[in-house]
Every structure is written in C-alpha cells, then in structure tokens.
C-alpha cells in the first residue's frame with residue numbers, strides 16, 4: 568500500500584473528508600429526490616427511505632467534518648520537514664509519510680523528535 572500510494576496522510580484524510588461530504592450531500596439529495604418522485608417513483612412518498620438516506624448523509628457529513636477538524640489539528644502538531652526532492656516544507660504524521668506536494672516518501676529519524684518518543688494512552 569505504501570509503495571502504490573504516495574500521498575501524505577493529511578492529504579489522504581482531506582480527500583476522504585471531501586468525498587464523504589460529497590457523498591453525504593448526494594445521498595441526502597437523492598433521498599429527497601426519490602421522496603418527491605423527482606428521481607423516479609420507486610421510493611415515492613417513502614418517508615422511511617428518505618429518513619434513512621438523510622440519516623446516512625448526515626452521518627457522512629459529520630464524519631467529514633470531524634475528519635477536517637482532525638486533519639486541521641494534527642497538521643498544527645505534526646513535525647515539519649523539508650522535502651529532499653522538491654525542497655518545500657511539508658508536514659509529517661508518524662514516522663513514515665509522504666510529501667504533500669510531490670508525494671516523495673519520507674521517513675523521520677527517531678532522534679529528531681524526542682517529545683514524541685513515548686506513546687500516551689490517556
């Protein structure tokens with residue numbers, strides 16, 4: 568997986584959040600569209616179907632909101648390194664990540680971030 572996908576984790580999270588948002592909106596729209604008969608008569612006037620669609624869409628949008636928040640929070644605390652390939656300053660999550668700009672795989676040395684050495688489980 569690491570060899571095929573050279574996307575930084577923050578970027579991947581934002582992509583996920585983006586798609587969740589899009590799918591959530593589409594599901595809610597489809598739920599309403601089916602209910603009103605706009606998208607066909609299969610589920611016309613089916614309140615249950617529309618409710619399910621609206622709920623799934625709402626949950627997806629909440630998930631994407633949380634993902635956006637998390638990606639925003641971790642990007643402020645993650646280590647900043649200069650990419651050896653494109654010389655831009657990129658952010659890293661964990662010990663292995665990829666450059667946000669060119670996708671260059673990066674590895675972080677242990678000694679460069681002693682404050683992250685101990686995993687806290689609180």
Ligand SMILES: [Zn+2]
Pocket residue numbers: 650651652653654655666667668669670671
């Ligand atoms: Zn780069």
